[in-house]
Amino acid sequence: MSSADSTEIVKTDDSALISDLDKSLSDSISKKFSNVEIAYVKPNRIRVNVKKEEIIDVASFIRDELHFDHAESVGGVDYPEDKQIEVVYHLGSYTDPSLSKHILALATRATREDNPRPGNDSTILPSLRDVFPSVSFHERECFEMLGVYFDGHPDNRRLLLPEDWADIPPLRKDFRIKGR
Amino acid sequence: MTSQANPKNKEILPGLQLETVDDKIMTLNVGPQHPGSGHMRIILKIDGDYIVHCDPDPGYVHRGEEKMAEYRNYITNIPHLERPVIHDSCNILYPYCLGVEELLGLEVPERAKYLRVIASELNRCVYTQYWLAIYGIFLGHSTMFMWPMGDRELVIDLLEKMTGARVTHSYFVPGGVRNDTPPNFEDVCLRQVNYFEKRLKEYADIFYDNPILISRTKDTGILSREDAIKLGTTGSVLRASGVDFDIRKKEPYDVYEELDFQTNVLKEGDSYARSKIPWLDMFESCRIIRDALQKMPKSGSVRIKLKPNPKGGDTEVYRRVESGRGSLGMHIVSRGKPQPYRLKISVGSFRNLIAMPHLLTGEMLGNMPAVYWSLNYWPVEADR
Incomplete structure (x- = not known):
């Protein structure tokens, strides 16, 4: 701890760093889809919350008009108090050099069952595999870890967990680690 | 031969039987014990010498890092x-610390930013040397196993001086790095990095210009530029496809903007190009380290x-590093x-895994190690 001599914590204000491109990207989405909620616009990061019925249309628009071409990460977040599970797609672009810094988070929510039966859960979301082929394995991981069934995914099988896993999906909040 | 006794038995798990109902197609398990597979299983269906179907089955070293992170404080997660990925431990902590x-709302001191860059570039060399050694031995080139393993020690010694540990450094903390370097570190680092770079050049003579390696890896497992983008591959796989x-x-983080280096890109997209990019990257790492030591x-x-x-x-953040x-x-x-509340780790190995069935289907079985290891795949990292 001897080398830690500065105790000051500096809060940075990044509202000045938001570029015109950030604003124009979020504006074009909100102009085209009225039900879409722009959760935040930070420097190089935009988050868009959509309803699950609309996600394929919004994702196709993001791919075709805004030129985001691949998924960096697909992560699920469990919200037991809302009885919902959220899936966040982080999308990036290789083909458009002006977007190389940008990550667009596309989030949607599915209703969550209190007592999921393994492999037979009604927590269903449409799969984005036809729009972004790169989400294929990420969605499989999300399926086994949070029990979100992706409708339209041709390969909804387990990936990392053992074939005979019989407990609830482990990244749900009601799955507890022993002793913790 | 359960499958022959009852060919319509759907209870049999895929890959557990040696022969399928179709006499012509054989199902072959590669791994998880097979030395050429790493800690994963690849279920191959082969027709004679050709792979007709490939189903990667990772998860044998899944440790639940994401779940564990939800129970620990921001500092005790480190x-x-x-x-x-213990050989590249600085780089896996980098996005976590940035996030x-x-x-x-922390501001990192200027010297810590440079130390981070030096540590993460040294780590990249350690990892790449380890990977290169494995790539060499699976292509039957045992000298290429021993040379990188030996030269890797130089860099490990430097990291030991810097962080106190040979691997698993836990060097990065939110708000800087754990400790300062010992006296004379700059001189030792410069000398060893210069020697390391000289050794790297000799790899071309023994490995990259070797006609046997070229005949085994050239034009095998070609990933086109369009497919590389569509499949969302990353790192050396993406850059080898142009x-x-x-x-x-x-998206420069910390002080990478001020440092002098270039990105290596090859257009071929075959196994040879994919195996060459990490080696070329190590030269850039040496360049970055020298520049960072100066600045x-x-x-x-x-x-x-x-x-x-x-x-x-x-709130939430998403940060990434190379x-x-x-x-x-x-x-x-x-x-x-x-x-x-939730920590999602998106790693390059997992993202590149999707290219494996794409590349191996239609390839000859003998080319499997050359294609598989050229993907720069680290099973333990992919499983998390």
């Missing part, structure tokens, strides 16, 4: 988060003091607690 700094995308250049402030603080159990706000295997992103969801 040692276990680097376990998925936590953004959550807590896409110029390196996060150190495209680094000679003294100053290396970390800022944190409050005990710092709490993040009610690791030895490509983009490594961390999505941290915070809900005002000292622990992350």
Whole structure:
């Protein structure tokens, strides 16, 4: 701890760093889809919350008009108090050099069952595999870890967990680690 | 021969039977014990010598890092988060520290930023040398196993001087690095990096210009530029297919903007190009280290003091860095607690795994090691 001599914590204000491109990207989405909620616009990061019925249309628009071409990460977040599970797609672009810094988070929510039966859960979301082929394995991981069934995914099988896993999906909040 | 006794028995799990109902197609398990598979299983269906179907089955070293992170404070998460890839532990902690700094609003001291860059480039060399050794031995080139393993020690010694540990350094902390370098580190580092670079050049004579290697890897497993983008591959796989995308250049973090280096891109997209990119990257790492040693402030603080159990706000961040295997992103969801509410780790190995069935289908079985290991795949990292 001897080398830690500065105790000051500096809060940075990044509202000045938001570029015109950030604003124009979020504006074009909100102009085209009225039900879409722009959760935040930070420097190089935009988050868009959509309803699950609309996600394929919004994702196709993001791919075709805004030129985001691949998924960096697909992560699920469990919200037991809302009885919902959220899936966040982080999308990036290789083909458009002006977007190389940008990550667009596309989030949607599915209703969550209190007592999921393994492999037979009604927590269903449409799969984005036809729009972004790169989400294929990420969605499989999300399926086994949070029990979100992706409708339209041709390969909804387990990936990392053992074939005979019989407990609830482990990244749900009601799955507890022993002793913790 | 359960399958022959009851060919319509759907209860049999895929890959558990040696022969399928179709006499012509044989199902072949590669791994998880097979030395050529790493800690994973690849279920291959082969027709004679040709692979007609490939189904990767990772998960044998899944450790639940993401779940474990939800139970630990932001600082106590550090040692276990680097376990998925101990040879590249600085790079896997990098996005985590950047993300936590953004959550807590921390500003990193200037000297710490340079030390981070030096540590992460040294780590990239350690990882790449390890990978190169494995790539060499699976192509039957045992000298290429011994040389990188030996030269890797030089870099490990440097990291030991810097951090106190040979692997699993736990060197990065939110707000800086754990400790300053010992006296004379700059001179020793410069000398060893120069020698290391000289040794790297000799790899061309024995390995990269070797006609046997070229005949085994040229034109095998070609990934076109369009497919590389569509499949969302990253790192050396992407750059070997002609896409110029390196996060150190495209979204510079810490002091990468001020350092002098270039991105290596090859257009061929075959196994040879994919195996060459990490080696070329090590030269750039040496260049970055030399430049950073020169530009680094000679003294100053290396970390800022944190409050005990710092709490993040009610927000989320996504930060990424370029690791030895490509983009490594961390999505941290915070809900005002000292622990992350959810931590999603998106690793290059997992993202490149999707290219494996694409490349192996239609390839000859004998080319499997050349294609598989050229993907720069690290099973433990992919499983997390």
